Amino acid sequence: xxxxxxxxxxxxxxxxxxxxxxxxxxxxxxxxxxxxxxxxxxxxxxxxxxxxxxxxxxxxxxxxxxxxxxxxxxxxxxxxxxxxxxxxxxxxxxxxxxxxxxxxxxxxxxxxxxxxxxxxxxxxxxxxxxxxxxxxxxxxxxxxxxxxxxxxxxxxxxxxxxxxxxxxxxxxxxxxxxxxxxxxxxxxxxxxxxxxxxxxxxxxxxxxxxxxxxxxxxxxxxxxxxxxxxxxxxxxxxxxxxxxxxxxxxxxxxxxxxxxxxxxxxxxxxxxxxxxxxxxxxxxxxxxxxxxxxxxxxxxxxxxxxxxxxxxxxxxxxxxxxxxxxxxxxxxxxxxxxxxxxxxxxxxxxxxxxxxxxxxxxxxxxxxxxxxxxxxxxxxxxxxxxxxxxxxxxxxxxxxxxxxxxxxxxxxxxxxxxxxxxxxxxxxxxxxxxxxxxxxxxxxxxxxxxxxxxxxxxxxxxxxxxxxxxxxxxxxxxxxxxxxxxxxxxxxxxxxxxxxxxxxxxxxxxxxxxxxxxxxxxxxxxxxxxxxxxxxxxxxxxxxxxxxxxxxxxxxxxxxxxxxxxxxxxxxxxxxxxxxxxxxxxxxxxxxxxxxxxxxxxxxxxxxxxxxxxxxxxxxxxxxxxxxxxxxxxxxxxxxxxxxxxxxxxxxxxxxxxxxxxxxxxxxxxxxxxxxxxxxxxxxxxxxxxxxxxxxxxxxxxxxxxxxxxxxxxxxxxxxxxxxxxxxxxxxxxxxxxxxxxxxxxxxxxxxxxxxxxxxxxxxxxxxxxxxxxxxxxxxxxxxx
Amino acid sequence: xxxxxxxxxxxxxxxxxxxxxxxxxxxxxxxxxxxxxxxxxxxxxxxxxxxxxxxxxxxxxxxxxxxxxxxxxxxxxxxxxxxxxxxxxxxxxxxxxxxxxxxxxxxxxxxxxxxxxxxxxxxxxxxxxxxxxxxxxxxxxxxxxxxxxxxxxx
Ligand code: FES
Ligand code: FES
Numbered sequence: 044x045x046x047x048x049x050x051x052x053x054x055x056x057x058x059x060x061x062x063x064x065x066x067x068x069x070x071x072x073x074x075x076x077x078x079x080x081x082x083x084x085x086x087x088x089x090x091x092x093x094x095x096x097x098x099x100x101x102x103x104x105x106x107x108x109x110x111x112x113x114x115x116x117x118x119x120x121x122x123x124x125x126x127x128x129x130x131x132x133x134x135x136x137x138x139x140x141x142x143x144x145x146x147x148x149x150x151x152x153x154x155x156x157x158x159x160x161x162x163x164x165x166x167x168x169x170x171x172x173x174x175x176x177x178x179x180x181x182x183x184x185x186x187x188x189x190x191x192x193x194x195x196x197x198x199x200x201x202x203x204x205x206x207x208x209x210x211x212x213x214x215x216x217x218x219x220x221x222x223x224x225x226x227x228x229x230x231x232x233x234x235x236x237x238x239x240x241x242x243x244x245x246x247x248x249x250x251x252x253x254x255x256x257x258x259x260x261x262x263x264x265x266x267x268x269x270x271x272x273x274x275x276x277x278x279x280x281x282x283x284x285x286x287x288x289x290x291x292x293x294x295x296x297x298x299x300x301x302x303x304x305x306x307x308x309x310x311x312x313x314x315x316x317x318x319x320x321x322x323x324x325x326x327x328x329x330x331x332x333x334x335x336x337x338x339x340x341x342x343x344x345x346x347x348x349x350x351x352x353x354x355x356x357x358x359x360x361x362x363x364x365x366x367x368x369x370x371x372x373x374x375x376x377x378x379x380x381x382x383x384x385x386x387x388x389x390x391x392x393x394x395x396x397x398x399x400x401x402x403x404x405x406x407x408x409x410x411x412x413x414x415x416x417x418x419x420x421x422x423x424x425x426x427x428x429x430x431x432x433x434x435x436x437x438x439x440x441x442x443x444x445x446x447x448x449x450x451x452x453x454x455x456x457x458x459x460x461x462x463x464x465x466x467x468x469x470x471x472x473x474x475x476x477x478x479x480x481x482x483x484x485x486x487x488x489x490x491x492x493x494x495x496x497x498x499x500x501x502x503x504x505x506x507x508x509x510x511x512x513x514x515x516x517x518x519x520x521x522x523x524x525x526x527x528x529x530x531x532x533x534x535x536x537x538x539x540x541x542x543x544x545x546x547x548x549x550x551x552x553x554x555x556x557x558x559x560x561x562x563x564x565x566x567x568x569x570x571x572x573x574x575x576x577x578x579x580x581x582x583x584x585x586x587x588x589x590x591x592x593x594x595x596x597x598x599x600x601x602x603x604x605x606x607x608x609x610x611x612x613x614x615x616x617x618x619x620x621x622x623x624x625x626x627x628x629x630x631x632x633x634x635x636x637x638x639x640x641x642x643x644x645x646x647x648x649x650x651x652x653x654x655x656x657x658x659x660x661x662x663x664x665x666x667x668x669x670x671x672x673x674x675x676x677x678x679x680x681x682x683x684x685x686x687x688x689x690x691x692x693x694x695x696x697x698x699x700x701x702x703x704x705x706x707x708x709x710x711x712x713x714x715x716x717x718x719x720x721x722x723x724x725x726x727x728x729x730x731x732x733x734x735x736x737x738x739x740x741x742x743x744x745x746x747x748x749x750x751x752x753x754x755x756x757x758x759x760x761x762x763x764x765x766x767x768x769x770x771x772x773x774x775x776x777x778x779x780x781x782x783x784x785x786x787x788x789x790x791x792x793x794x795x796x797x798x799x800x801x802x803x804x805x806x807x808x809x810x811x812x813x814x815x816x817x818x819x820x821x822x823x824x825x826x827x828x
Numbered sequence: 829x830x831x832x833x834x835x836x837x838x839x840x841x842x843x844x845x846x847x848x849x850x851x852x853x854x855x856x857x858x859x860x861x862x863x864x865x866x867x868x869x870x871x872x873x874x875x876x877x878x879x880x881x882x883x884x885x886x887x888x889x890x891x892x893x894x895x896x897x898x899x900x901x902x903x904x905x906x907x908x909x910x911x912x913x914x915x916x917x918x919x920x921x922x923x924x925x926x927x928x929x930x931x932x933x934x935x936x937x938x939x940x941x942x943x944x945x946x947x948x949x950x951x952x953x954x955x956x957x958x959x960x961x962x963x964x965x966x967x968x969x970x971x972x973x974x975x976x977x978x979x980x981x982x
Contacts, residue, residue, distance in 0.1 A: 061927030064902035065864015291928030550926030727965030
């Protein structure tokens with residue numbers, strides 16, 4: 044082909060429907076006869092439900108039914124699909140409505156179904172619940188201490204699980220022998236994912252066939268169907284179809300099975316009409332999962348020359364009042380096993396307490412465990428540099444895993460190895476982009492004038508496309524299923540290509556990038572490819588989209604099925620050209636005899652011939668149609684260096700981001716424009732954690748940041764434009780060479796900003812400020828200095 | 829209450845509940861679901877439409893207040909089947925990912941450019957502070973608005 048499609052910044056195929064308002068998100072859908080549900084949520088963080096009086100609500104004209112948890116005792120509690128591997132987990136999961144006890148503010152206790160949303164909301168106000176309020180605890184460390192309120196009978200001291208990884212004895216010894224040891228307590232505060240579209244669900248029950256169709260805002264429709272049918276309702280998987288319509292962002296929060304989805308499904312049968320529930324933003328803040336919330340005691344040991352010798356961490360991971368779908372897996376496998384970062388750290392030990400508190404559910408939020416690990420590692424490296432008066436770039440270089448060491452076994456990865464990397468190259472490029480030496484001069488000059496400029500580094504690694512199934516699954520890390528992905532490719536009689544895949548797109552542009560892979564391989568125009576996903580009907584099973592796995596797993600499945608299609612096309616082409624298969628090649632969308640490209644069969648001609656079936660080689664089935672299931676042999680490990688420059692106003696504590704430079708290496712890039720967009724959005728979320736965002740509960744378990752008025756989501760005027768660069772180290776893990784780009788920004792940005800602020804305040808003796816680094820906190824730290 | 833509103837060039841007359849929000853009138857009564865709801869505190873701007881040419885958060889306005897007004901929604905922006913330069917700008921500069929904030933963002937940007945024909949990056953960032961986007965980090969939205977302003981002769 045003249046110009047390559049793979050690697051080109053082509054405009055997105057999905058955009059025309061999105062920029063015109065034509066796309067249908069969940070709440071845009073209307074079914075004939077649809078009823079509307081509204082949910083009554085607990086105002087208390089920890090309480091026993093003594094009685095509920097629904098009579099007044101039920102009497103409101105237009106109300107079709109009012110139900111409480113007692114009406115759904117035949118529906119099983121939701122499953123926990125990822126328990127921390129290798130240890131005992133004391134599992135407590137939500138029911139569709141809590142019948143007896145609530146463990147966080149916002150837990151559903153009753154539901155009204157009515158002719159309209161307005162009526163349902165009105166009736167909700169008339170339900171009377173008699174609660175016995177119990178003492179609450181919201182801090183994960185305090186919850187484990189004696190005398191703390193006990194939330195679940197099966198979890199003494201509120202500990203859901205206690206997990207560890209690494210070498211305890213070796214790390215203790217190395218810390219004992221280290222020339223410098225630094226200790227710090229770091230808090231990775233709770234965040235609220237806040238996709239701009241909240242959650243929602245519509246369910247329709249079809250009595251004649253005893254089947255459900257369920258539309259939901261999900262990143263993983265196949266998994267939702269599996270969990271709902273096999274675990275919650277105990278019905279055959281074939282009795283349910285799950286559809287994710289256009290989904291308005293997820294960031295992890297839409298991976299999980301939520302009680303409301305099961306509730307609405309059950310209601311559709313009870314009421315005998317389709318039922319819709321659309322979450323309000325206030326509900327979203329209390330009832331949709333949160334992320335992060337770690338309290339970590341870290342100790343890092345080093346030699347005086349800056350060589351890091353040991354890292355020991357003890358983390359209290361807040362899991363909320365009850366477990367979300369994969370909650371225990373996040374602060375264990377996806378956190379502890381990443382604590383070597385980009386560095387050769389010979390001794391690492393990580394101990395994690397997974398703790399119940401009277402707060403909202405905590406589960407994967409963009410990055411999921413990896414941002415928490417990166418924050419610990421990148422802060423630890425800077426602390427060592429600061430203690431030894433070393434340059435932060437130099438200490439990173441000194442401890443980097445060298446490019447010659449790949450595949451590299453960091454030992455705490457339980458057998459997996461970092462696939463490829465050149466950390467020094469990415470750092471070098473970032474230093475060059477930022478003009479490091481010039482900055483240090485400008486910083487020194489500014490200090491003379493009493494201005495505080497700072498530069499912060501974050502040289503991160505991350506892990507995408509988590510696999511193979513046998514490693515992550517029950518025999519290994521405890522994930523309750525597999526993590527392969529699937530794709531089917533069909534080249535129709537007309538030469539148009541239909542791809543169906545088990546992954547799901549909620550902003551990532553899969554329809555475009557998948558079409559680019561097809562166009563590149565088959566030599567068809569991008570416009571001739573359509574990609575169908577997000578409906579369990581007509582797509583092969585897939586685990587969905589999260590963990591930056593859709594390129595490195597899902598699209599590799601597409602690539603693999605294309606190879607099978609090409610093989611078949613070659614055989615057919617050879618047959619039609621009356622040549623031997625060994626003598627023909629598939630090139631630029633055509634099959635021809637080697638050396639004579641003029642006499643060729645195009646992919647369109649071959650697709651037509653295959654579909655008609657008039658002249659096929661002996662034994663060949665008609666049609667170009669193939670499916671591939673891809674279970675990667677390893678994860679992929681993107682990396683890079685982010686550099687942030689800030690100015691801190693020492694008088695007010697105000698932080699101004701002057702520049703933000705990001706160099707990411709995500710392996711081969713399918714569409715640079717889309718990858719840059721992912722990086723921008725990720726950086727914004729990471730910066731926001733450092734400076735503004737944080738979910739705050741008071742000691743009674745009331746969420747004080749329960750709306751967009753109080754939770755500081757970044758706005759356009761708070762952020763700078765980003766300077767984005769790239770190095771490209773192909774992944775040897777998969778034939779596309781891709782690694783994954785969805786989470787790098789979020790993972791890298793937070794410590795880069797924090798390190799920059801602390802660099803700025805170094806002359807004032809400030810060594811630590813908790814996130815978010817609000818002006819008040821910065822100012823206080825300066826006063827204490 | 830009876831209201832008469834000109835929406836995307838067509839006059840519609842309806843009987844509405846006095847407490848019905850304009851955004852629900854557009855979405856639920858008229859099926860114009862391009863306008864989105866992203867919050868319940870007037871913070872996100874997903875619901876932005878034009879009321880008599882000015883940007884308005886339609887979640888903060890009753891349908892009855894729109895009686896006699898002219899309203900443009902995202903569905904009415906493309907004229908005669910060709911995209912508005914702002915829509916083109918968002919497409920070309922990758923100013924959207926999940927697309928949920930996009931209708932509101934585009935409507936706000938069009939209204940903004942009417943008042944600031946030659947905006948700097950800073951102007952754009954200030955001009956759009958009432959519209960939240962969780963996907964793009966705003967970088968490409970700013971680029972899209974800039975591109976549109978240039979295309980529109982700014
Ligand atoms: S819906 Fe958020 S401002 Fe109107
Ligand atoms: S594109 Fe997703 S919220 Fe803006």
